Amino acid sequence: MSKYVFITGGVVSSLGKGITAGSIGALLKKRGLKVSILKIDPYLNVDAGTMNPFQHGEVFVTDDGAETDLDLGHYERFIDETLSEKNSITTGKIYSSVIKKERRGDYLGGTVQVIPHITNDIQERIIRAGSGLDVLIVEIGGTVGDIEGQPFLEAIRQMAVRAGRGNVVYCHVTLIPYLEAAKELKTKPTQHSVQELRRIGILPNMLVCRTSHPMDQGMKNKIALFCDVPPEAVIEVRDEPTIYNVPISLHREGLDALILKQLGLPYDNEPDLSDWARVVDRYLNPPEEVKIALVGKYVQHKDAYLSVVEALHHGGISHNVRVNIVSVEAEDLEGSDPAEILRFADGILIPGGFGERGVEGMIAAAKYARENDVPILGICLGMQMMVVEFARNVCRLHEAHSKEMNPATIHPVIHLMEEQENLRDLGGTMRLGAYPCDLTEGTKSAEAYGTLHITERHRHRYEFNNAYRERLENAGLKVAGVCTERDLVEIVELPGHKWYVGGQFHGELKSRPVRPHPLFDGFIKAAADYMRNKQ
Numbered sequence: 419m420s421k422y423v424f425i426t427g428g429v430v431s432s433l434g435k436g437i438t439a440g441s442i443g444a445l446l447k448k449r450g451l452k453v454s455i456l457k458i459d460p461y462l463n464v465d466a467g468t469m470n471p472f473q474h475g476e477v478f479v480t481d482d483g484a485e486t487d488l489d490l491g492h493y494e495r496f497i498d499e500t501l502s503e504k505n506s507i508t509t510g511k512i513y514s515s516v517i518k519k520e521r522r523g524d525y526l527g528g529t530v531q532v533i534p535h536i537t538n539d540i541q542e543r544i545i546r547a548g549s550g551l552d553v554l555i556v557e558i559g560g561t562v563g564d565i566e567g568q569p570f571l572e573a574i575r576q577m578a579v580r581a582g583r584g585n586v587v588y589c590h591v592t593l594i595p596y597l598e599a600a601k602e603l604k605t606k607p608t609q610h611s612v613q614e615l616r617r618i619g620i621l622p623n624m625l626v627c628r629t630s631h632p633m634d635q636g637m638k639n640k641i642a643l644f645c646d647v648p649p650e651a652v653i654e655v656r657d658e659p660t661i662y663n664v665p666i667s668l669h670r671e672g673l674d675a676l677i678l679k680q681l682g683l684p685y686d687n688e689p690d691l692s693d694w695a696r697v698v699d700r701y702l703n704p705p706e707e708v709k710i711a712l713v714g715k716y717v718q719h720k721d722a723y724l725s726v727v728e729a730l731h732h733g734g735i736s737h738n739v740r741v742n743i744v745s746v747e748a749e750d751l752e753g754s755d756p757a758e759i760l761r762f763a764d765g766i767l768i769p770g771g772f773g774e775r776g777v778e779g780m781i782a783a784a785k786y787a788r789e790n791d792v793p794i795l796g797i798c799l800g801m802q803m804m805v806v807e808f809a810r811n812v813c814r815l816h817e818a819h820s821k822e823m824n825p826a827t828i829h830p831v832i833h834l835m836e837e838q839e840n841l842r843d844l845g846g847t848m849r850l851g852a853y854p855c856d857l858t859e860g861t862k863s864a865e866a867y868g869t870l871h872i873t874e875r876h877r878h879r880y881e882f883n884n885a886y887r888e889r890l891e892n893a894g895l896k897v898a899g900v901c902t903e904r905d906l907v908e909i910v911e912l913p914g915h916k917w918y919v920g921g922q923f924h925g926e927l928k929s930r931p932v933r934p935h936p937l938f939d940g941f942i943k944a945a946a947d948y949m950r951n952k953q
């Protein structure tokens with residue numbers, strides 16, 4: 419059985435538990451351990467697939483097609499491992515499986531209850547997610563004291579009995595607020611949230627204290643005394659200029675050694691964090707800056723394009739430029755002169771999205787980029803709108819002229835395939851997860867990837883309509899990637915343009931700080947060239 423690090427949160431949400439979990443994972447991996455991370459979300463949705471990006475930020479998709487919480491993106495970026503469906507649990511998932519078993523008669527007439535049936539199911543999933551690992555990190559979403567989190571806290575309490583107390587660590591992430599009027603940091607909310615944890619029977623081994631001001635030793639001693647942890651287990655985490663510095667500061671505070679000691683694992687081999695230091699340095703101190711217009715439809719929500727934003731920064735780290743991302747509301751481009759709004763940009767990124775709102779603005783941005791030779795990268799819906807723009811304005815294929823017009827799409831060059839049409843009422847029409855793709859030799863994409871065979875993750879319903887492929891290609895659009903399994907166009911390019919690449923998949927999901935996604939890397943390189951030539 420694996421060992422476990424359980425991460426809970428206290429006082430308020432948004433304390434960066436996900437980043438903490440990812441950073442602990444990164445540190446333990448650097449110590450040579452086999453690690454993974456499991457996210458537990460106490461909401462009733464079975465997965466994040468149905469959640470609105472305005473409410474919950476981006477949906478992160480795994481290779482095996484699970485639609486998960488965006489924290490899984492942090493985990494993959496920090497521990498550089500590919501996660502799967504089993505790395506994400508929700509209340510909805512647990513209850514549906516327990517209820518299904520009940521209907522099947524699996525409980526042999528017993529009364530089915532939260533304890534033990536729900537809590538057992540949770541523990542079994544935790545154990546399954548940890549199988550074959552040295553350490554599994556488990557992040558419990560929400561805040562201690564939430565009603566919906568109770569069964570999960572009870573389950574992780576029981577895990578200490580199952581796995582043995584020496585094989586589990588409880589790490590509580592909490593807030594030490596600074597009161598402006600008193601000019602003081604306050605420990606009381608932390609004391610209360612630890613009391614709440616102890617009431618359920620969990621004694622945290624360490625406290626990760628988020629604070630805006632430095633904590634002195636006296637304060638750490640006080641927290642230690644009230645919360646029953648050794649003073650060295652009170653870890654201070656100040657707001658960082660970049661999340662990629664968190665592994666470095668947690669290590670400086672001794673968190674990884676503390677965890678290893680608690681788990682009975684060797685802790686005297688210093689981890690080599692030089693690649694994190696390099697990432698941080700290049701992120702914070704680049705000599706130049708590129709401005710990227712992010713033309714989206716969920717731009718008001720700061721997490722709606724989280725992985726896209728990170729992938730752009732990874733490209734910047736790789737080319738030693740700061741990436742200044744300027745959000746442009748796609749709808750604002752409708753009925754106004756796109757050049758006025760987009761002139762500042764050294765590159766234009768059109769991300770994914772659902773529904774028709776804003777698509778005309780995306781099309782206007784694609785036209786502006788194509789006509790003015792401005793680097794552009796389109797992702798999923800972005801790629802689809804680049805194709806529509808090309809069909810309309812270069813091929814002069816007007817939707818009104820087409821008998822094949824599909825009311826669900828704005829132009830027949832992007833369509834629902836027949837087999838999907840038949841499934842429409844069932845809702846199960848989405849292409850999800852990793853698909854293999856063959857690249858066309860001599861294209862920018864092939865050059866960027868450095869290989870002709872790739873796999874990328876998908877999350878969409880509509881596809882490039884092969885009925886139009888020849889007409890679009892004859893007009894100059896280059897098909898640079900095709901899904902090997904199903905003859906679907908996955909990447910389009912415009913030869914001769916500085917960088918005009920649209921991908922049907924979400925490349926951002928596989929980008930890592932030390933290994934930027936090839937298309938984001940190529941895009942930022944082109945944007946940097948554009949910026950330098952402009953000067």
Ligand code: GLN
Nearest residue numbers: 770771798799878879880
């Ligand atoms: N709405 C488009 C589709 O379903 C694009 C989806 C996306 O961008 N993820 O195909």
